[in-house]
Each structure stands twice: as structure tokens, then as C-alpha cells.
Amino acid sequence: MNRRQFLKFNALSLASIGIAYGSPMHQMHHNNTPNAINTSFINFAPNDLKLLSKDQFPSGKKLKKITLLKNESKEKNFFRATIEIKESQIELVKGKKTKCYTYNGLIPGPKIEVYEGDTVEILVKNQLKEPTTIHWHGVPVPPDQDGSPHDPILAGKEKIYRFTLPLNSAGTYWYHPHPHYITSKQVYMGLAGIFVIKARKDALSHFDEKDLVFSDLRLDENAQIPENTLTDWLNGREGEFVLINGQYQPKISLQGERIRLYNLCSARYLNLKIQNAKFILVGTDGGLIEKPIIKEELFLAPASRMEVFIQADKKGELKLESIYYDRDKMMVKEKKENLFLAHLNIEKNPKNLPSALRKFETLKDPQDFKEIIMSEDHHKMHGMMKKSKEEQKAALASMFLINKKTYDLNRIDLISKVGVVEDWIVINDSHMDHPFHIHGTQFELISSKLNNTIKKAEFRALRDTINVRPKEELRLRMKQDFVGLRMYHCHILEHEDLGMMGNLEVRENNGKN
Ligand code: C2O
Numbered sequence: 001m002n003r004r005q006f007l008k009f010n011a012l013s014l015a016s017i018g019i020a021y022g023s024p025m026h027q028m029h030h031n032n033t034p035n036a037i038n039t040s041f042i043n044f045a046p047n048d049l050k051l052l053s054k055d056q057f058p059s060g061k062k063l064k065k066i067t068l069l070k071n072e073s074k075e076k077n078f079f080r081a082t083i084e085i086k087e088s089q090i091e092l093v094k095g096k097k098t099k100c101y102t103y104n105g106l107i108p109g110p111k112i113e114v115y116e117g118d119t120v121e122i123l124v125k126n127q128l129k130e131p132t133t134i135h136w137h138g139v140p141v142p143p144d145q146d147g148s149p150h151d152p153i154l155a156g157k158e159k160i161y162r163f164t165l166p167l168n169s170a171g172t173y174w175y176h177p178h179p180h181y182i183t184s185k186q187v188y189m190g191l192a193g194i195f196v197i198k199a200r201k202d203a204l205s206h207f208d209e210k211d212l213v214f215s216d217l218r219l220d221e222n223a224q225i226p227e228n229t230l231t232d233w234l235n236g237r238e239g240e241f242v243l244i245n246g247q248y249q250p251k252i253s254l255q256g257e258r259i260r261l262y263n264l265c266s267a268r269y270l271n272l273k274i275q276n277a278k279f280i281l282v283g284t285d286g287g288l289i290e291k292p293i294i295k296e297e298l299f300l301a302p303a304s305r306m307e308v309f310i311q312a313d314k315k316g317e318l319k320l321e322s323i324y325y326d327r328d329k330m331m332v333k334e335k336k337e338n339l340f341l342a343h344l345n346i347e348k349n350p351k352n353l354p355s356a357l358r359k360f361e362t363l364k365d366p367q368d369f370k371e372i373i374m375s376e377d378h379h380k381m382h383g384m385m386k387k388s389k390e391e392q393k394a395a396l397a398s399m400f401l402i403n404k405k406t407y408d409l410n411r412i413d414l415i416s417k418v419g420v421v422e423d424w425i426v427i428n429d430s431h432m433d434h435p436f437h438i439h440g441t442q443f444e445l446i447s448s449k450l451n452n453t454i455k456k457a458e459f460r461a462l463r464d465t466i467n468v469r470p471k472e473e474l475r476l477r478m479k480q481d482f483v484g485l486r487m488y489h490c491h492i493l494e495h496e497d498l499g500m501m502g503n504l505e506v507r508e509n510n511g512k513n
Pocket residue numbers: 135137176178303437439487489491
């Protein structure tokens with residue numbers, strides 16, 4: 001099939017006519033002898049788990065700024081810093097110490113603020129009793145510096161991550177652990193931080209900035225962080241306390257700033273709304289969009305980021321809420337309730353927003369394609385409640401699939417070439433939403449297809465994470481710029497740990513495609 005035919009193709013039928021996923025390795029790995037599935041990382045909270053009551057968590061305090069990670073370098077265009085990863089006892093609730101995992105003792109971790117063109121060198125000391133990595137989510141760094149599960153920092157060891165930020169990489173990123181099987185646990189224990197690459201000059205660089213970092217936290221009645229329940233493993237964990245910059249229901253005052261929003265939750269979808277105010281969307285994961293777009297609601301899937309301004313109809317006190325979003329969880333009945341997140345005090349609206357923000361290069365037509373099918377093996381769900389714990393673990397560890405397989409650290413699933421523009425058709429062949437993420441690049445959504453309706457993307461934007469609704473197909477255009485191994489996966493972190501992930505090998509481009 002040539003490219004032209006492919007472009008006209010209905011992606012869902014690719015699999016049915018038996019086209020391999022663009023990878024010769026694909027045929028070489030017949031996993032006829034199934035590896036024993038590892039379930040040792042799956043633990044369950046006790047059945048009689050009691051949660052901390054909401055009123056025990058301090059709320060309503062003035063929003064704090066995120067602590068900056070200190071630059072230890074005096075050299076120009078050079079950022080050098082140290083991050084210690086350790087267990088900390090933090091007093092979140094009065095009179096109680098919560099055991100957390102922290103970056104430099106902080107929840108969320110310190111903010112890394114750097115500029116395009118900077119060289120970044122970060123010494124990471126792993127003082128945990130288990131392996132970890134730091135993955136620079138969305139940042140264009142070489143594969144061997146990207147904290148992938150293939151390069152763990154073992155307990156008690158350290159590693160220096162070093163990379164140079166290319167031009168045009170200004171954007172809103174974050175960092176988190178990515179060790180094999182235990183990413184979700186390390187994130188719910190507290191490990192996540194934000195990473196901003198600034199342009200020396202962009203259309204908005206004269207505005208003040210504010211970061212709103214959303215994360216969620218579960219605490220038991222003793223203010224300790226409990227393990228996952230069965231439904232957390234199935235749907236992804238949503239902690240009951242949704243925090244902004246580590247604070248519960250804070251008071252935020254606004255003066256017309258450029259606001260960066262980060263969804264660092266493992267699985268929680270945010271659908272932000274402010275009664276009597278509008279969002280002006282100006283950027284996505286990978287930086288500014290072409291022009292401001294007015295939005296009544298902002299949909300932020302797990303791991304997504306956006307840049308916005310907030311324009312209120314009148315000055316004064318408003319409420320930031322998350323509107324209920326039904327993502328069709330398994331084995332839970334939810335109340336369709338909105339969630340109160342913060343008190344806003346709008347003192348000033350933004351002034352003199354430019355009408356043009358950025359020029360995008362037009363991407364070349366795709367020279368190759370990939371097909372990704374995310375699915376759930378529902379046979380594994382049969383009689384779930386009647387299964388023994390061990391059977392439940394085995395079912396969990398083999399039911400979240402990409403292209404019909406669970407993740408294998410040592411299997412290459414797809415192959416791409418450096419610099420070659422590809423269209424990835426990402427299909428959600430399941431009942432639940434799954435946010436798709438790929439390492440090493442930012443992609444552009446070209447179109448989406450749901451219930452036989454094809455929609456062109458509403459606007460051009462660079463993203464590294466995008467939600468795929470049940471039965472939806474997305475066409476994402478991208479290229480990879482470095483040789484090496486990259487992951488793509490569902491960013492519901494429990495699904496990632498349970499195997500909804502694949503390895504992409506990016507090879508040298510010898511010119512012959
Ligand atoms: Cu944010 Cu592979 O991760």
C-alpha cells in the first residue's frame with residue numbers, strides 16, 4: 001500500500017486485513033511461550049480501609065508558589081542542580097506525619113525553570129529503598145537521558161542526567177519517575193514536579209506567570225498513603241484530595257497572568273470551569289498555539305498541560321471547579337458530581353493579549369504510518385470479585401493491551417527512522433478512556449474519528465499526551481529526532497504499570513525509506 005492509498009484509508013480496517021504494524025521485529029517475536037507474568041508489584045489495600053475525613057485536611061489558605069530548583073551554575077546557558085529522592089515524613093494534617101516520597105523534601109517537587117538553548121545537568125540521588133528514574137515528560141531529550149524503565153537508578157545510587165534544550169522547545173512540561181512496574185506507586189507516594197522551558201522572547205513573555213499544579217492524594221484515617229484497591233488498578237487511582245501546588249482548596253488571586261496548568265494526577269481527568277469567567281487558551285504541552293481561543297471549559301486529561309489566561313465577567317470571588325466527566329470506569333458507580341477545587345479572587349483581567357502567538361511550520365506529508373490499538377481483555381474481568389487475590393493480580397497484569405500485547409521491556413514493538421514524518425493512528429478499542437502518550441516528541445492532532453464522523457483538529461497544537469475516547473481513532477502526526485528507544489503508553493499510570501505500553505526503536509535514517 002502506498003502512502004496515498006493509506007491516507008485515504010479507514011484505519012480500523014488496517015488490522016483486519018493483516019497489515020503488520022510497520023515493524024519487521026513484529027514478526028520475529030512470536031510470544032508463544034508466554035513469559036510468567038510478573039504480579040509481584042501488585043498490592044492491595046486492606047478491604048476495611050478507612051479514609052481520612054475531608055475536614056481534617058487544612059484548606060482555604062493562600063496559594064503558595066512552587067519552590068524553584070536552585071541553579072548551582074554560574075555559567076551562562078547552563079543549568080546545574082541536584083535532586084534527592086527520598087522518603088520524607090511530612091505534616092500535611094495537623095499533628096500527623098505522612099510518609100511520602102519526595103524530590104528534595106517537597107510535594108510537588110521543585111520547579112525546574114530553564115531556557116531554550118540551555119544545557120541542563122541534574123545530579124539525581126536515589127535514597128529510596130527501590131529503583132527509580134526521572135523521566136522528563138515531553139521534553140525533547142536523547143533517549144539515554146530520558147529516565148526510561150530501561151535505565152533505572154538503583155536504590156542508593158546516583159545518576160547525572162545531561163541534555164541541551166533545542167530551539168523551539170519552549171513549553172510546559174513535567175518530570176516523574178518511570179521505573180518498570182512501580183511508576184504509579186512512586187507518583188502516588190508524591191513524586192512529580194514541573195519543568196518549564198521558556199523562550200527568551202515569545203509573544204507572551206512580558207506577562208507575569210503563575211503555575212497551577214494539580215495532583216491528587218489519598219490518605220487513610222492515620223494520614224498515611226494506602227496502597228491501591230482493585231478498582232484503582234482497573235481504572236487508575238484518583239486520590240480524594242485534589243491539590244493545587246500541594247494545597248487543598250486554596251485561595252488564588254489573579255492579576256491577569258499567564259497561567260500554566262498541569263494535570264499531574266495518575267488517572268484523574270479535569271474538566272475545569274469557572275462560573276462567570278472564561279478561559280483564554282494560549283498554549284498546550286509543547287508551547288504556544290497560533291492564536292488565543294476562548295473556552296468555557298478546559299479538558300485536561302492525566303499528564304496534559306495548558307497555558308491560559310482567565311477573563312472574568314466581573315471582579316471578585318469565583319469558584320474553580322471540575323465538571324463531572326464520565327470515563328466509564330469498571331466496577332464503580334459514581335455520583336455525577338462536580339468537584340470544587342479552589343477559590344479565585346480575580347483582581348484584574350489580562351490586558352492587551354496579542355492576537356497572534358506563534359507561527360507553526362507546516363509539517364511534511366507523512367512518509368510512514370503506525371497503528372496503535374489500545375484494548376482491554378474483558379475475559380479477564382469475568383467473575384473478578386469471586387477470584388482469589390492471586391487470580392485477580394494475574395488478570396490485572398494481562399488485561400491492558402497495546403496491539404494485543406502486554407508490555408515487555410525486552411521486545412521492540414515498532415521501528416521508526418530519525419526525521420521521518422509519520423502518522424500514528426491511535427485507536428481506543430475499549431470501553432474506558434485512555435490518555436495516549438509518546439516519549440521524545442510533540443505531535444499534532446490531524447483528525448479524529450468517532451461513530452463514523454471524522455473531525456479535523458479544531459486548532460493546531462503541539463502535544464505529547466492526548467485522550468482517546470472509547471472507540472475513537474486519532475490521527476497524530478509526528479517525527480522522532482534521536483536514535484534510540486522510546487516508550488509510548490497509556491498515561492493512566494496503573495495501566496502503564498500493568499502493561500499498556502510499547503517500545504519504539506528509532507533508527508538512523510540512511511536516506512532510503
Ligand atoms: Cu509521563 Cu512515559 O511518561
